[in-house]
Amino acid sequence: MVKELERAGLPTVHICTIVPISKTVGANRIVPAVAIPHPLGNPELSKEDEKALRRKILEKALEALQTDIDTQTVFEWQ
Amino acid sequence: MLKVVHYINQFFGQIGGEDKADTPPLVKEGPVGPGLALQQALGDQGKVVATIICGDSYFNEHVDEALAEILRMVEQYQPDLFVAGPAFFAGRYGIACATVCKAVQEKFGIPVVTGMYPENPGVDLCKKDVYVIKTGDSAAQMKDAITKMVKLALKMVNKEEIGTPEEEGYIPRGIRKNYFAQERASKRAVDMLVKKLKGEPYSTELPMPEFDRVPPAPAVKDLSKALVALVTSGGIVPKGNPDHIESSSASKFGKYDLEGIVALSSETHQTAHGGYDPVYANENPNRVLPVDVMRELEKEGKIGKLHRYYYATVGNGTPVAKAQQYGQAIAKELKDAGVQAVILTST
Structure with a gap:
């Protein structure tokens, strides 16, 4: 799906846990996520800290969308 | 032994x-x-x-x-x-x-x-x-x-x-081996061509590798003015899964309204995905589809606007051909709606 969205000319960032799958599939802008059952959260954190974590990942995703790239790029936030 | x-x-x-x-x-x-x-x-x-x-x-x-x-x-x-x-x-x-x-x-x-x-x-x-x-x-x-x-x-x-x-019965590894063929290459090529013209089955001696890569779309110049959409393969759907998206081998995707929703909650949304432990997503669906933080970013002007609808399917045993089809359909709708960038989350 990521690839079809980009093919249509829509810059798309893929937030996903298993980066090798995203690379194999052909996503261009990749942001690693936290864990498979909670990619943008961590139930072990307090509500506030968890939201801050989610924000950090999304801010990285926004950065990815605003960055011109010419090849598959992983945007790390950790 | x-x-x-x-x-x-x-x-x-x-x-x-x-x-x-x-x-x-x-x-x-x-x-x-x-x-x-x-x-x-x-x-x-x-x-x-x-x-x-x-x-x-x-x-x-x-x-x-x-x-x-x-x-x-x-x-x-x-x-x-x-x-x-x-x-x-x-x-x-x-x-x-x-x-x-x-x-x-x-x-x-x-x-x-x-x-x-x-x-x-x-x-x-x-x-x-x-x-x-x-x-x-x-x-x-x-x-x-x-x-x-x-x-x-x-x-x-x-x-x-x-x-x-x-x-x-193994998947080709891309290794070539030399061997002596019965007939010379020119004869084999003509035979193949004749079969092709007759519409008979033939098999190539040199399959072309499939590199289906899409060049990266250009960056968004100014996100603070952009319409941004959320899409997920993590199966987040309104409570009760109104479209009955299957927990694996999903036969469809859903389009759901976010108008007036500040954050997802266990009362309003759930996951339909059968390929991961659903406890955390059901407890707080923002962990998969981050509507709560997107609303904050929207309010602060970091993004222009969050698109009114989000799209979801279940990425679990989904054939590539199906995923392509959903991706193309979603892309068309998003473009028609004037969306300029997409955040796609996967579990």
């Missing part, structure tokens, strides 16, 4: 389903689950001395630790042969089998074999280095897969010549 070590996931290892997918590697003496069929196929030529079991989520979330521990376990048994899976169409399991097989082959220099459905993402990760028997997409083909895996593995152990992918 050959000593064989077998790698399987928590499901086939009879530890449990998705709720046990975070199980760290453990080892059991003798065969477990599909290991019984493996033992049967080996007959008196080999013995499954140990089974290493690891949760699929654990492996993929802690690759380095899990791999180190698994290699330590393999070393204890000094096997002559290492078998992983088959993983069929299970993505995380396939990635684990591929990674472990490559590492075992490299570290111990013993024959390794695994089995997967050709669309499993693990295939591309290891097919150049490892023999991957081509399987069906479900465990219903277990016996056939194991039979082919064992046949090929024994040939490797006995250093017999390995046949072509068609003969042995």
